[in-house]
Each structure stands twice: as C-alpha cells, then as structure tokens.
Amino acid sequence: MENEIIVDKEKHEKPKVKVERKEGEPTAAFKGASWGALLVGVSAYLIGLFNAAMELNEKGYYFAILIFGLYASVSLQKAVRDKEEGIPVTSIYYGISWVALIVSISLMAIGLYNAGSIVLSEKGFYGMAFVLSIFAAITVQKNIRDTQKARERD
Numbered sequence: 001m002e003n004e005i006i007v008d009k010e011k012h013e014k015p016k017v018k019v020e021r022k023e024g025e026p027t028a029a030f031k032g033a034s035w036g037a038l039l040v041g042v043s044a045y046l047i048g049l050f051n052a053a054m055e056l057n058e059k060g061y062y063f064a065i066l067i068f069g070l071y072a073s074v075s076l077q078k079a080v081r082d083k084e085e086g087i088p089v090t091s092i093y094y095g096i097s098w099v100a101l102i103v104s105i106s107l108m109a110i111g112l113y114n115a116g117s118i119v120l121s122e123k124g125f126y127g128m129a130f131v132l133s134i135f136a137a138i139t140v141q142k143n144i145r146d147t148q149k150a151r152e153r154d
Helices: 028-051 056-084 091-114 120-152
Strands: none
Touching: 028 056, 028 120, 056 091, 056 120, 091 120
16 A cells, blocks of 8 residues: 655645735736736737738828827816716816717727728727727826825825
8 A cells, every 4th residue: 555645735835925015006917907908908909910911191190099098088088987976177178188088089980980991800809909908098098097086195
C-alpha cells in the first residue's frame, strides 16, 4: 500500500492580498476594461480606415468624425457630472455638448448610409467601432473623475 500524503490546503495557500481602494473609486479591473475597450475600439476603427479602399478625403471625413465624437462625448460627460455635483455649468456649454454629440453620431450615420463604396458588413464594423469608442471614452472619463474625487476625500 502506498503512503498517502495529506496536504493541508489552508497552510499551503498563498495569503490573499487585500487591495486598498478608496470609497467610490472604481476597481482596477473596471479601469483596465475601460481603457482596453477604448484602445480596441479606436485601434480597430483606425486600422479599418487605414486598410479601407476609399479616397483620402473619405478617410479624413471618418477620422474627423471619430475625433469629434470622442471629444463631444467626454465633454458632455464632464458637463453632466459637473451639474450633478453642483459645479456651475453654463446652459450654452451644456447644450453645445449635447448638440456636438448628436451631430457627430448623425454625421457618422449619414456618412455610412450614403457610402456607396463600402459594403454593408464594413459599415457595421465602422458603426460598432465608433459606438464602442464613444462609450469607452465616457467610461474612462468617469473613472478618472471618480478616482480623482475619491482621492480628494482623504
């Protein structure tokens, strides 16, 4: 009969390290996922644009819409957050932020709808990469703001 070796799991497990996080601060995993989504969305969009068989002016149009959409979404997120926290935001800035985001999304939709040289699957790719990028930019901005606020409390 072979000797049995009994291992006490409690003695051989690595101790769990508790990560200190301030109240209200997003987790490192959520921050990483947000930055990853932004990187994937923007990279996929730009790689697709670089490899697309379209005129340079068309590529410039879609690139400008991406940059405009990213800026508008971050600006709107900041304006909404400022209003929520009681930080003064002028109604003109708040309104322009909304209009800018709506215009960027509309320009993307109109551009893709009217693009005769792009196949339907490619249109879907650009649309999804654009939406992912905008959502991720909003989330990254929110995470930065939450982290900053949580650290200011201490």
